[in-house]
Amino acid sequence: MISWLDPQDPFPPVDRALGPASDAPGLLAASRELSPQRLLLAYRQGIFPWYSAGQPVLWWSTDPRMVLAPDALRISSTLRKTLRRTLRDPDWEIRVDDDFLAVMHACAMTPRDGQEGTWITDEIIAAYGALHRNGMAHSVESWYRGERVGGLYGVALGRMFYGESMFAHRTDASKIALAALCAFLGNHGVAMIDCQQETDHLASLGARPIARAEFVAHVRAATMQPEITPWRFDKSVLERWTASPAGPAA
Incomplete structure (x- = not known):
């Protein structure tokens, strides 16, 4: 009960x-x-x-809880080439919090395998929108030729990030945003991204399940750390992921 x-x-x-x-x-x-x-x-x-x-x-x-360490993000050779192209091509941009609600709506409208409808209801959008206005929820967005083509959003408390959802309207656009997020969070001492539930897709990106007790203990300590400020970066954060074939989680 x-x-x-x-x-x-x-x-x-x-x-x-x-x-x-x-x-x-x-x-x-x-x-x-x-x-x-x-x-x-x-x-x-x-x-x-x-x-x-x-x-x-x-x-x-x-229990268990699926989590992703930023440095454990698995970058395939194909994605590594895409990231390198993103770095040098001015048509590509990475923006943060350009339009948080638009990212939520795009995630809600994106079809998911084995899932009918969406859990991102109007009530969810309103609540997370309020967190965003108070600086506690953020979006990372991939833009191509002035169009938002992928992104993700989540909640940031102290040195803990809780991933919520992603979308892509162009191949690898959501993975570009995820790589940018991981590089940014890693640079700010974030050791764990909450992925909530265990799926094959998350595992393919480098996420792993851990015991709930371990997760809760980490959350307790990480959320007591200072908040990350400012949430502002550009695609140069991707450089560490493309510098060599043996970059993070190659």
């Missing part, structure tokens, strides 16, 4: 989440509301929302 949360109720301990033998491993609680304040409490405790339109807000803490 999961907990129903009224607006002032705290989250239950994450070890009360449903176990692997249940129909919903990792499901911890449900609530009616999704406020920015509730989101921040969740992320600081290793909890995230994931639900569909028409459902209550469902809160999860999966």
